[in-house]
Amino acid sequence: MITKRRQTREVVIGNIGVGGPNDIRIQSMTNVPTKNVEGNVRQICELFECGCEIIRLAVTNMEDVKFFAEIRGCLRAKGIFMPMVADVHFSPAIALDCLEVADKVRINAGNFSDKLLGTQSFSDDEFLAGRSKLQRSLGQFFQRAKVLKKSVRVGINHGSLAPRIIYKFGHTDIAMWESAKECIEVAQEVQFEDIVLSFKASDAERTISANRLACSKLDEIGKHYPIHLGVTESGNGDYARIKSAIGIGCLLVDGIGDTIRVSLTEDPIKEMEVAKNILRGCGVRRYGVEFIACPSCGRTSYDIQAVLGELKATLGKLPSARNLKIAVMGCMVNGLGEAGDADFAIIGNPNGTLSLYQKKNCIIKNVPVEKICKNLTKFIK
Numbered sequence: 001m002i003t004k005r006r007q008t009r010e011v012v013i014g015n016i017g018v019g020g021p022n023d024i025r026i027q028s029m030t031n032v033p034t035k036n037v038e039g040n041v042r043q044i045c046e047l048f049e050c051g052c053e054i055i056r057l058a059v060t061n062m063e064d065v066k067f068f069a070e071i072r073g074c075l076r077a078k079g080i081f082m083p084m085v086a087d088v089h090f091s092p093a094i095a096l097d098c099l100e101v102a103d104k105v106r107i108n109a110g111n112f113s114d115k116l117l118g119t120q121s122f123s124d125d126e127f128l129a130g131r132s133k134l135q136r137s138l139g140q141f142f143q144r145a146k147v148l149k150k151s152v153r154v155g156i157n158h159g160s161l162a163p164r165i166i167y168k169f170g171h172t173d174i175a176m177w178e179s180a181k182e183c184i185e186v187a188q189e190v191q192f193e194d195i196v197l198s199f200k201a202s203d204a205e206r207t208i209s210a211n212r213l214a215c216s217k218l219d220e221i222g223k224h225y226p227i228h229l230g231v232t233e234s235g236n237g238d239y240a241r242i243k244s245a246i247g248i249g250c251l252l253v254d255g256i257g258d259t260i261r262v263s264l265t266e267d268p269i270k271e272m273e274v275a276k277n278i279l280r281g282c283g284v285r286r287y288g289v290e291f292i293a294c295p296s297c298g299r300t301s302y303d304i305q306a307v308l309g310e311l312k313a314t315l316g317k318l319p320s321a322r323n324l325k326i327a328v329m330g331c332m333v334n335g336l337g338e339a340g341d342a343d344f345a346i347i348g349n350p351n352g353t354l355s356l357y358q359k360k361n362c363i364i365k366n367v368p369v370e371k372i373c374k375n376l377t378k379f380i381k
């Protein structure tokens, strides 16, 4: 059972809202250099077609700001108005310029004004000097964002916390929270509220614990910024998918999270399916037909894998099947019990035929396997 979703304020990013009453948004990031305008436009169009709702691009220098604007122009000319986020590290000046061309700017709290290298121990005065520097540059940045009505993601990454923060608080969840708190305090000084926060680590356990801690701290101070979830640098293949599903999924089940990005070291298009499956699996967003199927065992009297495959291929394209839950079960042993909350259930009979149920009521008995898909499609239509 999912805990009630944590209440957050809505932050507007271009033409969509994140947090508040909005669905949990799916986002991704292009993986070609920003100067490759054509490559970026192509990736973004593909991602848009597959359900991506927010796109992020790396902006590494002032030239990239111009390319970012050019990519935006090309997309708008194609009728794609997906909100565009500029991803900036190290340079408050670039971040400031990005506010002019992006819907949202993502900054890294750990390197916005602090240097990642250099002295590793800090006196109280040195710590405060670092904080004052952040206050000046971030304050100016938030003020400009407020004027331009742009939003900002304050990204806290376990792997790139400011050295002075690590020195004072350790490489810990509390350090991640303290880094965010500094930025929140600067935002409060200039009354800027359009912030999304993220607390990312490369392992699921740290991602979960840091977000849980941060959300309890946010609740204590009465701040309800939306939360962006992701396990950063999760890698590729099955392991990356499982790690992301655990990290993001546990938090979604806690009720935490307003937008997600599954980071894969693969073509970004692959992130879409994983993101949708995590949202579906956690029961927080529906995409088309929801299939449940038993793993099958020695009691299964028909080719359940083939039937499930045919149903997915056929019903996936059927508009009237959207939002239905369909169960495909090998036998009656657990069959109807497990499939109890499905809209339709197909259950194998010992004689190799199938029976079709609608909300636990048998509507056709003993259907030959090859006719089940046709029969179910007819009922759904």
Ligand code: SF4
Binding pocket: 294, 295, 296, 297, 298, 299, 300, 329, 330, 331, 332, 333, 334, 335
């Ligand atoms: S529903 Fe029946 S066939 Fe499927 S796994 Fe359970 S006992 Fe086996």
